[in-house]
Amino acid sequence: MKIESAASESRFPIVQLVLRPGIIDLGWGHPSPTLLPVERIRHATTACLERYGFEALTYGADAGAGPLLQWLVEHISQTEGRTPNPDEIVVSGGASDALQLICTMWARPGDVVLVESPTYHLAVKLLRDHPVDLVPVPADSEGIRVDALATKLDRLRAEERSARFLYVIPTFQNPTGISLSLERRKNLIELAAERDLLLVEDDVYRELAFDGVAPPSLWSMAPTGVVARIGSFAKSLAAGLRLGWVTASADQIQRLAGSGLRDSGGGANHFAAMVASEFCTLGHFDAHIALLRNAYKVRCEALLQGLRQHLPPGCQVQSPRGGFFVWVTLPQGMDATNLLVRAESAGVSFLPGVRFHLDGRGTSAIRLSFSLYDPDELIEGTRRLGRCFA
Amino acid sequence: MKIESAASESRFPIVQLVLRPGIIDLGWGHPSPTLLPVERIRHATTACLERYGFEALTYGADAGAGPLLQWLVEHISQTEGRTPNPDEIVVSGGASDALQLICTMWARPGDVVLVESPTYHLAVKLLRDHPVDLVPVPADSEGIRVDALATKLDRLRAEERSARFLYVIPTFQNPTGISLSLERRKNLIELAAERDLLLVEDDVYRELAFDGVAPPSLWSMAPTGVVARIGSFAKSLAAGLRLGWVTASADQIQRLAGSGLRDSGGGANHFAAMVASEFCTLGHFDAHIALLRNAYKVRCEALLQGLRQHLPPGCQVQSPRGGFFVWVTLPQGMDATNLLVRAESAGVSFLPGVRFHLDGRGTSAIRLSFSLYDPDELIEGTRRLGRCFA
Numbered sequence: 001m002k003i004e005s006a007a008s009e010s011r012f013p014i015v016q017l018v019l020r021p022g023i024i025d026l027g028w029g030h031p032s033p034t035l036l037p038v039e040r041i042r043h044a045t046t047a048c049l050e051r052y053g054f055e056a057l058t059y060g061a062d063a064g065a066g067p068l069l070q071w072l073v074e075h076i077s078q079t080e081g082r083t084p085n086p087d088e089i090v091v092s093g094g095a096s097d098a099l100q101l102i103c104t105m106w107a108r109p110g111d112v113v114l115v116e117s118p119t120y121h122l123a124v125k126l127l128r129d130h131p132v133d134l135v136p137v138p139a140d141s142e143g144i145r146v147d148a149l150a151t152k153l154d155r156l157r158a159e160e161r162s163a164r165f166l167y168v169i170p171t172f173q174n175p176t177g178i179s180l181s182l183e184r185r186k187n188l189i190e191l192a193a194e195r196d197l198l199l200v201e202d203d204v205y206r207e208l209a210f211d212g213v214a215p216p217s218l219w220s221m222a223p224t225g226v227v228a229r230i231g232s233f234a235k236s237l238a239a240g241l242r243l244g245w246v247t248a249s250a251d252q253i254q255r256l257a258g259s260g261l262r263d264s265g266g267g268a269n270h271f272a273a274m275v276a277s278e279f280c281t282l283g284h285f286d287a288h289i290a291l292l293r294n295a296y297k298v299r300c301e302a303l304l305q306g307l308r309q310h311l312p313p314g315c316q317v318q319s320p321r322g323g324f325f326v327w328v329t330l331p332q333g334m335d336a337t338n339l340l341v342r343a344e345s346a347g348v349s350f351l352p353g354v355r356f357h358l359d360g361r362g363t364s365a366i367r368l369s370f371s372l373y374d375p376d377e378l379i380e381g382t383r384r385l386g387r388c389f390a
Numbered sequence: 391m392k393i394e395s396a397a398s399e400s401r402f403p404i405v406q407l408v409l410r411p412g413i414i415d416l417g418w419g420h421p422s423p424t425l426l427p428v429e430r431i432r433h434a435t436t437a438c439l440e441r442y443g444f445e446a447l448t449y450g451a452d453a454g455a456g457p458l459l460q461w462l463v464e465h466i467s468q469t470e471g472r473t474p475n476p477d478e479i480v481v482s483g484g485a486s487d488a489l490q491l492i493c494t495m496w497a498r499p500g501d502v503v504l505v506e507s508p509t510y511h512l513a514v515k516l517l518r519d520h521p522v523d524l525v526p527v528p529a530d531s532e533g534i535r536v537d538a539l540a541t542k543l544d545r546l547r548a549e550e551r552s553a554r555f556l557y558v559i560p561t562f563q564n565p566t567g568i569s570l571s572l573e574r575r576k577n578l579i580e581l582a583a584e585r586d587l588l589l590v591e592d593d594v595y596r597e598l599a600f601d602g603v604a605p606p607s608l609w610s611m612a613p614t615g616v617v618a619r620i621g622s623f624a625k626s627l628a629a630g631l632r633l634g635w636v637t638a639s640a641d642q643i644q645r646l647a648g649s650g651l652r653d654s655g656g657g658a659n660h661f662a663a664m665v666a667s668e669f670c671t672l673g674h675f676d677a678h679i680a681l682l683r684n685a686y687k688v689r690c691e692a693l694l695q696g697l698r699q700h701l702p703p704g705c706q707v708q709s710p711r712g713g714f715f716v717w718v719t720l721p722q723g724m725d726a727t728n729l730l731v732r733a734e735s736a737g738v739s740f741l742p743g744v745r746f747h748l749d750g751r752g753t754s755a756i757r758l759s760f761s762l763y764d765p766d767e768l769i770e771g772t773r774r775l776g777r778c779f780a
Contacts, residue, residue: 127650264512264513271628
């Protein structure tokens with residue numbers, strides 16, 4: 001990956017990523033640092049401060065920096081064919097901040113929150129910081145099972161409980177890479193509308209469709225109020241900017257933008273949002289996304305090629321069409337945690353599938369991320385991994 | 391104030407501040423936009439991206455950007471005579487984000503949170519977004535009453551309840567401008583330590599001591615674990631950067647830095663934090679603070695001079711030694727809300743005192759902010775206000 005740190009001797013680390021010498025770590029679901037548009041962000045900052053002056057540095061509008069909202073509305077309209085009204089979108093400090101604020105503002109103590117299983121493990125950790133009860137909904141090789149969701153909702157109703165929302169990643173899912181089929185999307189939305197269930201759609205990998213076309217978001221397909229969709233610039237621009245957004249109904253957005261947090265502190269990460277708006281309106285976004293799509297596609301293909309070559313026949317590999325992740329089911333119920341011990345000795349690492357389930361399942365699956373490394377290193381990683389099956 | 395908007399025709403507002411034509415609005419507790427160091431932040435961004443490259447743009451370390459923490463530790467050590475250990479400090483997305491995360495991570499549903507009264511009204515709004523019970527503790531002309539706090543704690547104990555924390559602004563308070571005396575600080579800390587009460591110290595005006603010397607923070611005076619102190623760059627550098635910090639015990643900090651929010655999204659506002667660290671290490675911080683102190687001192691003096699000249703004798707004016715606010719008690723129990731109606735007709739505005747209380751008190755007090763306007767405008771504001779008493 002060829003990453004050098006400018007101040008690695010510091011008492012305080014600068015970045016979240018920690019790489020261990022000699023280990024190709026396919027566990028990190030981080031964007032590639034070498035693909036970050038450092039020079040263009042510098043330029044966008046200068047242009048932004050020249051254009052807006054103090055307006056980029058004072059408290060931002062509660063719903064988010066106006067120029068960024070303006071660009072987002074146009075971008076969403078063009079790419080998704082649905083235009084959010086001006087009061088149906090809010091800027092957030094990344095997807096995590098959006099989910100945190102949604103929990104604080106929309107959930108009450110004791111509420112049930114449904115999550116597909118497997119799902120993004122750190123979203124689960126974040127949800128567990130709130131006084132809600134998490135209930136898993138199983139997924140299969142095509143994503144969340146709508147029939148199983150209906151059964152869960154029936155059971156909750158029998159217990160006289162209702163779910164506050166379902167947290168779901170329908171597109172290039174973390175950890176499986178799976179995208180829900182169009183039919184399942186329709187069924188999911190239909191069930192949600194029928195049962196008055198809010199879908200919180202984590203949609204942060206949408207821009208990284210290898211062929212440029214992601215499946216339609218649940219939000220773009222659903223009646224207003226059924227889906228709150230979380231978008232993010234973390235994968236498509238720069239995670240360190242801490243910027244995302246939510247599209248939802250005007251009422252739902254008002255509860256976020258009208259929170260005490262925003263009333264007191266103003267819009268999310270105003271300076272970074274103004275810089276991002278300048279980056280986007282200068283036309284850098286589309287060019288950068290095209291570059292990322294190609295780079296990640298090449299990386300994904302390298303990983304898949306290496307896996308075909310080096311994994312034993314009993315492994316089932318899910319090929320994604322976008323995002324960062326490949327999900328592998330191990331042969332004959334092999335235990336992923338045991339495999340991890342051997343893998344780390346062999347100089348490669350990953351996250352075991354159990355980390356992405358709420359209920360101890362996933363013991364014989366692993367998540368491999370191809371986002372961080374060059375093709376050669378990814379292939380070397382699969383070679384090392386393959387040796388652990390011997 | 392001479393503020394021009396670069397894009398005022400936008401459908402989406404850029405900034406939070408809304409000024410109404412013809413009204414000198416002393417209600418806004420915002421830093422002066424004309425004092426923002428636009429050019430130096432541009433320079434710091436360029437320097438930061440040259441020095442750190444991708445490290446400024448990827449996920450930051452969970453506790454916050456290393457270089458900023460490093461600078462903060464040295465700065466706090468020099469200015470306060472107490473050095474936080476590396477694990478006793480965390481970066482936040484401003485003071486509001488810090489308080490939000492403290493509520494999420496440290497409080498449980500039904501917990502009592504004590505707040506001095508009057509207090510910062512938007513902190514109250516933020517606290518009310520969480521499932522906690524707010525209980526006011528009265529303040530007098532010297533700040534929060536420690537004897538009244540003891541009585542509240544006794545009452546809670548009798549009800550077999552305990553308070554999760556006390557939210558308090560001991561220095562250049564919002565809304566009163568009052569700083570607790572050294573003796574009251576000692577008494578407050580002693581009581582808190584004795585009763586195992588955590589003090590959450592909102593300390594965002596510290597840097598704006600007109601004579602350069604603020605009273606010691608509660609955090610600097612107290613045994614470890616008794617005080618969690620919230621600092622901020624919103625008033626001292628730029629609110630739009632959305633940056634603050636918390637100093638507390640290692641355990642307390644670990645619960646914030648180890649939250650799902652930070653584990654998922656990395657350190658708070660990493661890009662802005664890296665830019666701020668460069669601004670500070672280039673030596674701009676001290677120079678900028680010196681400029682702000684002088685400017686706000688001049689503004690405060692202008693407001694006080696105007697009030698002396700134009701208010702009727704029955705008004706009691708609290709003279710602050712730092713911060714943004716002057717608290718005025720109206721003559722003979724005059725109603726501030728009625729005064730506000732007349733004031734707005736006369737072209738001046740303020741926030742009535744009742745907004746800063748939880749229990750309907752403060753009806754005959756008003757908060758005037760001198761931060762936003764030039765001296766001439768402040769004096770004109772007091773002239774208009776004075777006419778409303780006639």
